Amino acid sequence: MGQGIAQIGVYTIVLIALAYPLGLYMARVYTAPRFGGPWLDALERGYCRLVGTDRKKEQDWKSYAKTVLVFSIFFFLVLYAIQRLQAHLFLNPNHDAAVPPHLALNTAASFITNTNWQYYAGESTMSYFTQMAGLALQQFVAAGVGMAVLAAVIRGIARRSAGTLGNFWVDLYRSLVYIFLPLSLVLGTILLTQGDPQTFGATVSAHTLEGAVQQIARGPVALMLAIKQLGTNGGGFYNSNSAVPFENPNGITNFLEVIAILLIPAGQVFMFGKMVLARRHAAMVLASMVVLFLIGVAIAFPAEQHGSQVLRASGVDITQGNGQSGGNMSDKEVRFGIANTALWATATTDASNGSVDGGHDALTAFGGMVPILNMFFGEVVFGGVGSGLYGMFFYIVIAVFIAGLMVGRTPEWLGKKIEAREIKYAAVGALFVPTMVLTLTAISIVTKVGLASIYNPGAHGFSETLYAYTSQSNNNGSAFAGFGLTNFSAELGAVALFLGRFVPLIAALALGGVLGQKKIVPASAGTFRTDGPTFVVLLVGVILLTAGLMVFPALTLGPIVEGLTH
């Protein structure tokens, strides 16, 4: 396992080293009145004029939230229409038919919410037009919305006695043009050189060495892959996602794609530190994330290396070494082996990415429990672009509040008094989604229509259901992929996707809004310090206790029972 541990160690170091300069850069993107020289500035001005906004005019949190909602619903309708009409649109060389209504509903909700849950097989369902101008476009846009909202919330924390948080149209534009697009072009080009296709050519028929005919799907893959990874989207061009060699051809692309999962989410913590001038506090938040991330890998990697019950009982050689990586190779690829698949499974659920480089349904009981836990925490371990850190803010407020109760002082966070309203918004933000997950899982488990989606028998079937609603409610998008599409699961999923995205998003904007109106109180001897290691312990503890305890009973019915059976 030594080589695997070394790969994971190098990964963590490279991630932080790249995230730091990116974070400082992103802070500039969201704070500079003009960005990028006269030409780029003129472009931004032109865009603002077309959209009909004055970029010097800022919005309060309610107005900001309203614009986000209108914008997202607009694109929901467009994306639904594109899927239904794709047979009549261009760039459809494989003659894919219209996407059926329930599937189109779930998929549209899935992509505008930065989730990318996929009840469909991309290479055989979606035309190139839908993949490119529908789905991949949302991978840019929904990610941009998340970052815009985060920037607004951070401004609220940083400002004092202010009524506004920023201009959504400008924040969105800058996220897309100055962060996601350039990074995607760089990563997309690298992936292209390694073997990710980028063509409008149709599926090819190959005449194999043994005389059979093999269909090989291709398409505009490389650029979509880049934004899929960078924008914590996760929706692949192919059904098997980044397990497919055309999405992820070798060890180096795998490394870059896992880096891309957490790059911006880690960078946004540095951005936060810079924007609120509290770098030590941000470093402690990051440290908490690293701790939770490493705990996840430390469970998943050995669990997968140990192998599944079936494989151990079969008698085949699952020991590592002698020319194989061994372990639970079910639904995993040789070129990634155990370490890289376990690392990916952890990272993709720490963030709201949801891409996979191996099948999660085939993970061992405890290897599969880690993703469920990560998602259930609300994906705050680095987390989704934007959503991860504003999700973490809820926990920070609760942590500070609890610390305040313990020392008998009014809790403060970065000089702002935390009072009833802030606690209410934070509690809604932190607890709404976990409550919804448990409710929807329960509904799906006690109804016949819900049970129809289950693929694997026994406790694992329960895990599939829990995973499905945890993933969709937290806008992750990875799956125990045996879980099947029915009209019921498509509709219930759409509810989870919408509420899971917009309830915390609005709570975060509200939190930013009320914090922005507050004055700064100078720190005193009684102020609980949020820039030391004690805070890390407290924050990790609060996350484990609030979300962890909520999901524990459900875990005992699924992964824990399964892990204890032989």
Added chain:
Amino acid sequence: MVLRDIRGSIVAGVIFTLVLGLAIPALFTGFAQVAFPSQADGSLIKRNGVVIGSRLAAQGFAKPQYFHERPSATSPAYNAAGTTFANLGPTNPQLAKNVNANVQAILKLEGPYNPGLTVHDIPVDAVTTSGSGIDPDISPAYAQLQAHRIAAVRHLSLADVQQLISEHTDGRSLGFFGEPGVNVLELNLALDKLGGS
């Protein structure tokens, strides 16, 4: 206010769709086709002008004179236009059935060429489905297991076959990332070049 948001959404929607959804991907595709045509088209391998496969997709070798790939859950097997996992959980009885069937098939096929072969000698990747269903690689261990059969069927020396395997083993990327694997299609093409029956 909402009307202004709707108007803004429509205009921004059109701009983003035209630029990010169409123009930039189209330009990027043009760049890819010019600068990296082979990769951009799917790393296809041609022989006498006919596409015989892609180096990035397993194609389902079954004849005894070829190295075989890992099991595939796609329908039909090794469908590179319908990738899928098997999605069988770690305790699923169906998984046990499939794995045992794969074990028996390998013992039957390789046993005659590997005297004393038992289930304990079979590397796990040989009996498990891959993530994509078209994993182009097998572990070096599985290639070594098959080398005896290939040498016997093709009347080659075992050393020559093993030499060929090591030439077609992709180590970890940059010597560090990922795991070593043997690209089966490339290996089989090299075998055909080398000759033997």
